[in-house]
Amino acid sequence: MNTTRRGRGTRVVLLAAALVLLIGVAVISVGIGAHTVAPAEVVRALLAYDGSGDHTVVRDVRVPRAVLAVGAGAALAVAGTLVQVLSRNPLAEPGVLGVTAGAGFAITLGSALGLAAAPAAELGLAVAGAVAAAVLVYSVGRRSPLRLVLTGVALSAVLAGVSLGLRLLMPTVFDRYRFWAVGSLAGREQAPTTLPMVAIGLAVVGALLLSRQLNAVTLGDNVAHTLGANVARVRLSALVIITVLAGAATAVAGPILFVGLMVPHLARRAAGASVPWLTAFAAVLGPVLLLVADVASRVLLPTGEVPVAIVTAFLGGPVLIWAVRRYGTVPL
Amino acid sequence: MSIVRSPRLAGALVLALAVATGCGSGSGDTGAAPEGKAETRVFKADNGDITIPVSPKRVVATGYAVPALLEADAPLVGISTWKRGLPLMTAEDLATYEKLAKVAGESAAETNYEAIAEAQPDLIVIGVPKPVLADIDLARLEKVAPVVAIGPNVPSAWRDLSRKQADAAGALSKFDATRGEYQTKAESIKKKYADVLPKLKLAHVGAYGEVAKGNFQREFNGSWGTNVAQDAGANYYGQVKVKGGGGRDVSEYPSIEELPTALAEADGISYSVNADGSVPPNVKYVLDSELWKNLPAVKAGKTYPFRYTEAATYQAAMKTLDAVDQAFAPLLTK
CATH class of the missing domain: 3.40.50.1980 (Nitrogenase molybdenum iron protein domain)
Known part of the structure; x- marks a missing residue:
């Protein structure tokens, strides 16, 4: 009992520290960019907006971008956590359920049919593709986690192949897709992201509420039944939440694959095997990671920005290997 | 049964034989040609x-x-x-x-x-x-x-x-005749705007920015969007920060954040649009930005959409000249 209380206290402190870190990197994200804005002016832009060029840069370009990073980071990290827990596979990430491939296929098909001209249309296509892929994967593989993952991987391969075929046949489709395919937070400030961000917020809350029952499911279906959990309902709810999170994040920022894999591993250092704590830490550390990567994407090269998905892959891989080598792995 | 049934295949075989036997062009620079x-x-x-x-x-x-x-x-x-x-x-x-x-x-x-x-x-x-x-x-x-x-x-x-x-x-x-026609047309438009265009410091937003990178294309003198307008007397001030060779000697891709500083001094701003007059997505990204709406030239209503900025021949550039003339027409009434 004593040990549990001490563990909870430590986790609360660590989570609070992570929140402070999140606020710190968010402030840095709003303060740094291609156009130099003095720190005092950044504060004034937030508190006493006067419509000047500097204030518009902060309010209309950097703040929406930081909010997008927080939303997409939380969505991908929580979705990755749920996928790993649900599939009992530490190598799983939201893409294995076919959600990313579904979104990519919908963008490709939409471009081929001339439906992806505006950002709003692109966003709608990505969500529709993600949902359709998730429904298909769940309807085929709902009986077991392994079947679910295999179905997701198989569907991803098929959709990726068909998408590639379309892009090779139609150069204009390839042109449109290549801009979407590299996940980026730049240039998204004018896209209608309010609805996806609200969906992400609700889905994160849903994940936190579901996490206690997922805790039971990790013990195996029989034990979960004994503990009163409805395994099928929990699994379906988790899949719906994963679809909403990964679909919305992919729609607003394009595919950013590494966050969903890496953050749960880093969060597990602080959360241990507790799914509720793991979900909470992922919801905070995901945005931290994406904000740091996004700031790095702006300052790494003197020639201009690098898409954030490249930075997460470039920096995230070595960081994950270092963390695993330094601290070892924590079992699911 | 004919060995070579396809005329195309026959042609290719003849060509291959010609290559193999070395009978392509090949006399010296004097122009004298051997018989045949x-x-x-x-x-x-x-x-x-x-x-x-x-x-x-x-x-x-x-x-x-x-x-x-x-x-x-x-x-x-x-x-x-x-x-x-x-x-x-x-x-x-x-x-x-x-x-x-x-x-x-x-x-x-x-x-x-x-x-x-x-x-x-x-x-x-x-x-x-x-x-x-x-x-x-x-x-x-x-x-x-x-x-x-x-x-x-x-x-x-x-x-x-x-x-x-x-x-x-x-x-x-025929080329020289078309070029003469273009030059006459350009000179006529230049005269038409002689009192207004040379006084303006112009900037141009091109169609090759990348929204996914959050940037826009600014074109200077000698670039796709500007070179024909220059023949009509327009002048695009400034130059690229770092010359990158080729087209990057005359155009650059600043972040959208740099829009207010990049175009603050412009008296007028032209931008590339599609042949049908619609605005391409990469230009629309700039035009829809709050930063664009706050630019002095935009507030003064001095923005000019250019069609046909891809012209690479004199015949095509005559269409561009007409489009430039049409875009700058309000300058004559203000």
């Missing part, structure tokens, strides 16, 4: 001094050479596709374009070497930008016919290059 062979001359191209026929009869053109040689009525037998230039072509040139065999796609990497061989050209004119030339297997093409590579390095170079391409194809007479 076409008269030749030495032509300076991006790929060196090339011996070509004085009056080629079967020309294959790719890239920027396509519109130039269509306009010059060169004896074309095969071309690459050139979709970006379709809205700029005359009905006659468009009909010729549609009829001709397509031996390459939009990019240099899409060159169909077998189709070029089947066209049996006596001259191949490659009109791709110099940095892209490496994507083409010149040695393979040279086995088919003499190859001259004449590609742009900077956007405004189309004036000299299109003349050079027409010269290589032996089709200069």
Whole structure:
């Protein structure tokens, strides 16, 4: 009992520290960019907006971008956590359920049919593709986690192949897709992201509420039944939440694959095997990671920005290997 | 039963035999031709001094050479596709374009070497930008016919290059007439705006920014969006921060955050639009930004949409001149 209380206290402190870190990197994200804005002016832009060029840069370009990073980071990290827990596979990430491939296929098909001209249309296509892929994967593989993952991987391969075929046949489709395919937070400030961000917020809350029952499911279906959990309902709810999170994040920022894999591993250092704590830490550390990567994407090269998905892959891989080598792995 | 049933295959075999026996063009630079062979001359191209026929009869053109040689009525037998230039072509040139065999796609990497061989050209004119030339297997093409590579390095170079391409194809007479027509038209528009345009510090937003990188394309003098307007008397102030070679010597890609500082001094701002007047997504991203709406030139209503900024021939550039004239017309009433 004593040990549990001490563990909870430590986790609360660590989570609070992570929140402070999140606020710190968010402030840095709003303060740094291609156009130099003095720190005092950044504060004034937030508190006493006067419509000047500097204030518009902060309010209309950097703040929406930081909010997008927080939303997409939380969505991908929580979705990755749920996928790993649900599939009992530490190598799983939201893409294995076919959600990313579904979104990519919908963008490709939409471009081929001339439906992806505006950002709003692109966003709608990505969500529709993600949902359709998730429904298909769940309807085929709902009986077991392994079947679910295999179905997701198989569907991803098929959709990726068909998408590639379309892009090779139609150069204009390839042109449109290549801009979407590299996940980026730049240039998204004018896209209608309010609805996806609200969906992400609700889905994160849903994940936190579901996490206690997922805790039971990790013990195996029989034990979960004994503990009163409805395994099928929990699994379906988790899949719906994963679809909403990964679909919305992919729609607003394009595919950013590494966050969903890496953050749960880093969060597990602080959360241990507790799914509720793991979900909470992922919801905070995901945005931290994406904000740091996004700031790095702006300052790494003197020639201009690098898409954030490249930075997460470039920096995230070595960081994950270092963390695993330094601290070892924590079992699911 | 005939061994060679397809005329195309027969042609390719004859061509292969001709290559194997070395009977391509090949006399010296004097122009004297041995009996039975076409008269030749030495032509300076991006790929060196090339011996070509004085009056080629079967020309294959790719890239920027396509519109130039269509306009010059060169004896074309095969071309690459050139979709970006379709809205700029005359009905006659468009009909010729549609009829001709397509031996390459939009990019240099899409060159169909077998189709070029089947066209049996006596001259191949490659009109791709110099940095892209490496994507083409010149040695393979040279086995088919003499190859001259004449590609742009900077956007405004189309004036000299299109003349050079027409010269290589032996089709200069019509070219020079069209150029004269263009120059007269440009001079007339220049006079029309003589009291207003030279006083303006202009800036141009091009169509090749990348929304996914959150940037926009700013074009200076000599770039795609500006070079024809310059002939009408417009002046685009400033220059790129760092010259990157080719088109990057005259245009750059700043972050959207830099829009207020980049265009703050502009008295007027022109921007590229599609041939039908619609705004391309990369330009719309700039026009929809709050930063754009706060620019002094925008607040003063001095923004000018330019159509046909892809012109790379005199005939096409006359359409651009008309579009520039139409865009700047409000300057005469204010």
